[in-house]
Amino acid sequence: MHLTRFRFNTARPGARRLLSSPQSVHAAVMSSFPDLLPTDEQTPRVLWRLDRNAAAEVLLYVVSPGRPDLTHLVEQAGWPAAAASGTPGWQTYTYAPFLERLDKGTTWNFRLTANPVHYARTKDGEPTKRTAHLTPKHQLQWLLQRQDAGGFRILGKPQDKQLTEHGDEYQAAVRDQRSLDFGKRGARGRITLTTVTYDGRLEVTEPDALRRVLTGGLGKAKAYGCGLMTLAPLG
Known part of the structure; x- marks a missing residue:
């Protein structure tokens, strides 16, 4: 499992268009996994959430079985110039070591x-x-x-x-x-x-x-954040 964090550049029109609809964010998240087909009923659960900490600080968190490629999100709603300097524009961490620390x-x-x-x-x-x-x-x-x-x-x-x-x-x-x-x-x-x-x-x-909650989600509407x-x- 992987935990990914991406920060939206809310000054960009592309970011504002995405953030206006959970359906758009869902489609962008699922497009981050080239091996997943939208019509595949066996598609593993991918969870995501938007944290709107401030008008200029909107973070996307994704928990997924595979490692995502958010290049398209960086180009549309991030900082492409900064990413070109050597940083990908998002952070992905292996989730298993953290999950193993969850002692009773x-x-x-x-x-x-x-x-x-x-x-x-x-x-x-x-x-x-x-x-x-x-x-x-x-x-x-x-x-x-x-x-x-x-x-x-x-x-x-x-x-x-x-x-x-x-x-x-x-x-x-x-x-x-x-x-x-x-x-x-x-x-x-x-x-x-x-x-x-x-x-x-x-x-x-x-x-x-x-x-199981952290990797599979809690409640309804998981596809919509x-x-x-x-x-x-x-x-």
Whole structure:
């Protein structure tokens, strides 16, 4: 497995066009793997996420079985002149050594962009329909419901740091909610998604399960920038 990071040059029109549609970013990411065919049903899972840290700092993270070639992204939405000087314009790291360090009981900072949904019916007798969670309370609850199966536990806050609102007892924040509406290539209808980003701290409870989350994703809409969790050392 590999972890890749690429920074968009947001001053370029090509970068702005790509960032306007998750479908465009998905297509660009999948084009980074010459051995993967779009019509291949056995295509390995490729996860990606956009971190919009500031207007001029938008980072693309990709977790993939193979090593990507992002030359086309550098030419369209990066810094081609800088890349020509000897740096490729992106960084790719072998992921296995990090994954092997995930011992039970270790604690990490985490970030996850996800599509928190549930199934509900609006009228009796109608089939259930996938519906987005729209409040931070329910969005956090969605994540908490998946921590046991995911091999992690969201850390709690010290008693003197807790407030009265739901969720304040956890070291996790829900931010950057986005309502996305975009067309899918080759499809008549449009796709609508609600995404949020979680930042917080977790403890590893089942290393193998958490490795599956980090390499296979969490939740729905993985093709559109959701599901990728990354970890970083505390401090």
